[in-house]
Amino acid sequence: MSEELALKAEGLTKSYGRVRALRGIDLEMRRGEVLGYLGPNGAGKTTTIRCMLDLIRPDGGTLRVMGIDPQDDPVEVRSRAGYVPGELQMYENMTVEGVLRYVNGLRRDSADWSHVRELADRLDLDLAPAIKNLSHGNKQKVGVVQALMHRPELLLLDEPTLGLDPLMQREVLRLILEARSGGASVFFSSHIMSEVEAVADRVAIIRKGVVVEIADPSSLIRRAMRRAKVSFREPVDAGRLAEVQGVTVLSEDEGTSALLQVEGEMDGLIKALAALPVSDFETERPSLEEVFLSYYEDDEEEG
Amino acid sequence: MITVFRYSLRRLRGQVLGWGIGLALLGLLLVSMYDSIASNIGALEDYLEVFPEEFAAFFGDFTAFGTPEGFLGVEFFSYMPLILGIFAVLIGSGLLVSDEESGRLDLIMAQPVSRTGLFLGRLLAFVAASVGITVLTWAGLAVPMSWSTMDVGRGQLALPLLTMLVQVLLFGALALLLSMLLPSRRLAATTAGLLLVASFFITGFANINEDLEPVAKLSPLTYYQAQEAFGGLNWEWMAGLLGATLVFVLLGWWLFQRRDIRVGGEGGWRLPALPWRRSGSGEAN
Numbered sequence: 001m002s003e004e005l006a007l008k009a010e011g012l013t014k015s016y017g018r019v020r021a022l023r024g025i026d027l028e029m030r031r032g033e034v035l036g037y038l039g040p041n042g043a044g045k046t047t048t049i050r051c052m053l054d055l056i057r058p059d060g061g062t063l064r065v066m067g068i069d070p071q072d073d074p075v076e077v078r079s080r081a082g083y084v085p086g087e088l089q090m091y092e093n094m095t096v097e098g099v100l101r102y103v104n105g106l107r108r109d110s111a112d113w114s115h116v117r118e119l120a121d122r123l124d125l126d127l128a129p130a131i132k133n134l135s136h137g138n139k140q141k142v143g144v145v146q147a148l149m150h151r152p153e154l155l156l157l158d159e160p161t162l163g164l165d166p167l168m169q170r171e172v173l174r175l176i177l178e179a180r181s182g183g184a185s186v187f188f189s190s191h192i193m194s195e196v197e198a199v200a201d202r203v204a205i206i207r208k209g210v211v212v213e214i215a216d217p218s219s220l221i222r223r224a225m226r227r228a229k230v231s232f233r234e235p236v237d238a239g240r241l242a243e244v245q246g247v248t249v250l251s252e253d254e255g256t257s258a259l260l261q262v263e264g265e266m267d268g269l270i271k272a273l274a275a276l277p278v279s280d281f282e283t284e285r286p287s288l289e290e291v292f293l294s295y296y297e298d299d300e301e302e303g
Numbered sequence: 304m305i306t307v308f309r310y311s312l313r314r315l316r317g318q319v320l321g322w323g324i325g326l327a328l329l330g331l332l333l334v335s336m337y338d339s340i341a342s343n344i345g346a347l348e349d350y351l352e353v354f355p356e357e358f359a360a361f362f363g364d365f366t367a368f369g370t371p372e373g374f375l376g377v378e379f380f381s382y383m384p385l386i387l388g389i390f391a392v393l394i395g396s397g398l399l400v401s402d403e404e405s406g407r408l409d410l411i412m413a414q415p416v417s418r419t420g421l422f423l424g425r426l427l428a429f430v431a432a433s434v435g436i437t438v439l440t441w442a443g444l445a446v447p448m449s450w451s452t453m454d455v456g457r458g459q460l461a462l463p464l465l466t467m468l469v470q471v472l473l474f475g476a477l478a479l480l481l482s483m484l485l486p487s488r489r490l491a492a493t494t495a496g497l498l499l500v501a502s503f504f505i506t507g508f509a510n511i512n513e514d515l516e517p518v519a520k521l522s523p524l525t526y527y528q529a530q531e532a533f534g535g536l537n538w539e540w541m542a543g544l545l546g547a548t549l550v551f552v553l554l555g556w557w558l559f560q561r562r563d564i565r566v567g568g569e570g571g572w573r574l575p576a577l578p579w580r581r582s583g584s585g586e587a588n
Contacts, residue, residue: 046566053413056563079415087566089406091314105306106414146410 006031006154006185007052011061013209014047021047022058023209029187029202034180036200036217037189038292044209045189046086049156052187053078066154079107082147086158086189088139092132096120096142099131103146111149119145122171136163144172148179155179157188161195173199193289203288205295212295220291226266230273231257231280240276244268307416307424308431315394315432322390323436326383327443333378334447337371341452371453375444376530380463384470384527387436388499391471394432395478396492398425399559404488406567422556429475437468455533463532469544470527474499476551483558523547 005028012025021044029035039045050056052065054074063070065077090099104111120127125141134142140163147155155176161169169192176186176199190196196203197217205213213220227250230241235255242249245268252258262269266283273281368377399422402408412421441464445457478495485491502522509519519525526540 050409050564050566055409055412057561075415075417078413081413083410083413085406085409085413087406088410089567090410091407102306102310103410103414105310106411106416108415143410 004031005029005064006033006066007035007187008064009048009061010063012048012051012058012063013060014044014051014056014058021209022051022061024061025206025209025211027204027211027214029185031185032180032183033201034176034186034188034199036196036203037187037206038191038193038196038203039189039206043206045206046158048206049083049086049158049187049189052156053081053083080152081154081156082150082152083155084140084143084147084157084160086162088143090131090139090142093130095128095130096125096134097127099142100127100146100149104149107150111151115151116145116149119148119175122175123168137165137168140164141168144175148175151179151182151184153184155184155186155188157186159190160188161190161192169195193292197288205292207295217288220288226262226283228260228262228266228269228281228283229257230260230278230282233277233279236276241269241272244272247272304416304420304424304427307421308427311398311425311428312431315428318390318394319432319435319439322387323439324443326387326436326440330379330440330443331447333375334444334451334453337374337451337453340374341369371455372530372533374453375455376463376533379444380467380529380532382503383467383529384474384524385499385503387467387471388474389496390436391433391473391475392478392492392495392499394429395475396482396488396495398429398479398482400482400488400491403565404567408564409566412564418560419556422559426476426479426552429479430472433468433471433475437464437471440464459533462536463529465536466528466532466541469541469548470523473523473544473548473551476548476555480551480555480558483555483562 007027007029009025009027012022012027013020014022021042025044025048027048037045037048047056051058051063052070054070054077057071066080068077070077091102094102100116104113104116117127119125120141123141123144125138125145131139131142140160144160147157147160157176160176161172164172173195176188180186180199186199188196188200200217202214202216203220204211232255238249238252238255238258241247241258241260246263246265247269248261248263250259250261260269262283368374399408402411412418416424441457441461444460448455448457448460474495477498478491481494482488482491485494502524505515505519505522506524506527509515509522509525523544526537526544528537528540531537
């Protein structure tokens, strides 16, 4: 397998009893890339990540992490990866420093402690208190520090900013970008579209255990359906616009204005509007969140 | 594995001190009491004669109560596997599954630790803790012998404690195996505890009812030497018990190698997994 790929999954499947969590995941992540992994609860994000670390074993398909099958050499994969679990739990009676030293001990003290302190300082994390006395956000910071402290080649982050305030969210995103600048590959799942948009080179959208789309965020947004609001100097038959390929008339106001949904290129609509007495024309690009939600509209209808 | 062992043992230090000091104090008390009991042994033996034979079946040879070995056998060693079995069952069942159910195992196993390394590190910590409790117990019995008329050699005193240690290791390994098979630590501990209690009663009742002897052969406590150990260990029994312990450990290890690690909470029933070829071959199950 090419060493240029940090991750490669082909036809990955995993079931929990009757629940099919992964139904054939096909995914590639290049080295030095930040790949956002988007999906609602239960889509299979955590299952995918845990397969990468050999915490669970897929039922079928192939998976390579930095060129290694995690089941063949899980220790090597884990030594080169840093992981923030989605449900982070630690020994409550240990101090923050105690937990980090324990993790570092499991990593044969590979982390430079000055780097640990630096990360803690940047995240405003006090190393002294016991874990049980920390807020959820501060516990999450411990998770981020332990994942980053040994400067891993690959970061597997399952909702890394969960519970963090906006300032710390931004700091974590900075750390992710710095890791990438340092050559690391970052695979992270998140529900927060703005942060995925901010840092991800590409976004993979998972739906019902299958990756339905992988593209860079701007391309996704560009290809997605947009809305256009058109005002006319005199009433027109908005039905003419509905005949343009990719255009749906969402609403109209007695021919004086119309709200349109446009899928794909705007060229057809622009040419159609050129023949009409247009007084105003506005378009808005959907957010990544709207793009993401559009992949799940069918699920809502079925519900 | 060394780090796993160190931290696991550190987390068990409360158990070692609690059980070890508690049993040591009990031993100290009993040995200290022996002199006053020995001076009234005639009256005491008359008293013990009216006890039903079933009682003797569980607590050893009352006729030897006047001897140091008999006294320690009845008052201490006869029920010690049942008492320390609680420690073995609770710790053994939770060695791995406790962290799994709490969700902590994800963070640990995301580090470069093999499943075998984690399993062995935790198991060795349990063994070391068991040895620690045994040593403290021995000290509690040995120290007061300096001022007691009880003339049991310190080396001789270690013999029944060794058989006790082996029972602890066996039931701990059984509890560990059950935790790999059953849906929860709670169920594994309960099951192992029931087997421990059943073993105690079957062994005891088999002493007074020959019909139970075939069943008692399956009970680990049948091969436990309490006061009998003072006369020398039955090494065949010791080897058999250690062999059974090793089988439980190996099965537990094999199952741990193959199971999915839960995110947290209790799980479902796990039947022993067949050694399927994993996804690396590209074959679907």
